[in-house]
Amino acid sequence: MSAATPSHRASTGERINTSETTGHLTKALGERGIRLTRQRRVILQVMDDAEQHLDVDQIFARAKSIDPGVHLVTVYRTIELLKKERLIDELDLLHLRGDRHYYETHGPRDHIHVACLKCGKVREFESRLYEQLKSQIEKDFGMKVTISRTEVGGYCADCLANGAS
Amino acid sequence: MSAATPSHRASTGERINTSETTGHLTKALGERGIRLTRQRRVILQVMDDAEQHLDVDQIFARAKSIDPGVHLVTVYRTIELLKKERLIDELDLLHLRGDRHYYETHGPRDHIHVACLKCGKVREFESRLYEQLKSQIEKDFGMKVTISRTEVGGYCADCLANGAS
């Protein structure tokens, strides 16, 4: 959490899924009085259990393997719902692999996605500087910031060592 | 329309097009030995003259009004070329108005796009903090950062005054 000793997450962006996180999305929707259908429960579980950002097809595939009766359209509709409720974040990862979108549960702290343009590895990064930056924007513009997304691309240490541009 | 008057650009992201910028893209491509066709010159001019980020259809419309013989496919192909040459940046503006992409010429300094979720106004923001943040990422990961995109959403001073959430 300090600038000098940054608290970025594990190297490929994995998330350790502790028991506290399990069922988080389901619980959150329930508390808001939103109907929990069988299909929704499955999709929410997939999102909660995800060790990293997933695209729509990945979510669909995992959901289907739990319950074959989940339709792709329902995945889209549920994602839309979760976005509206601000429970998940949407990423593009700089369109590194085409224009698809990726989703991940909205954690307690915003983080930056850092992608290697050569090997495609994506890492997460948190920094007090990022929080300061958002505060500065709020102050300078007199606005309330509710969403932010930062994606950074470049060449990672490994790829540089192997002679990337 | 204005909050404080800090060190960022004009309130709706306009760019004053000085004579130094004119023809910048055309010149850059020429110097790289890339063929300058009639259609490309038109599209490059549109991008250079743009006072703000444009989507593909806007670029197409402006190009057609200069030279009706420009095809949409050529716009796509030229944008792809410019992206590859790192001469333009691609934005999504947080998918505020759907999933279309916006493009703008890559200026000398990176800037952040700040969008109001209610009125849709987009402003630009530059900060030393942002440069520091990128340096911190480079140092911590031992990587070379070559692209970065930050998009922030919230409610602007005007909309807050008019009772936005």
Added chain:
DNA sequence: ATAGATGCAAATATTTTGCCGCCAG
């Protein structure tokens, strides 16, 4: 019971591709 969700198919929207004739260098 009933508002709201899902499934399915079809519609949209956006971007890419194959092929051939044409033009910038």
Added chain:
DNA sequence: CTGGCGGCAAAATATTTGCATCTAT
């Protein structure tokens, strides 16, 4: 001249919508 480029149509992707049916509360 000639290899890359643009036009056209069609394909590929990605996402949304209409409507009848079903279900969580």
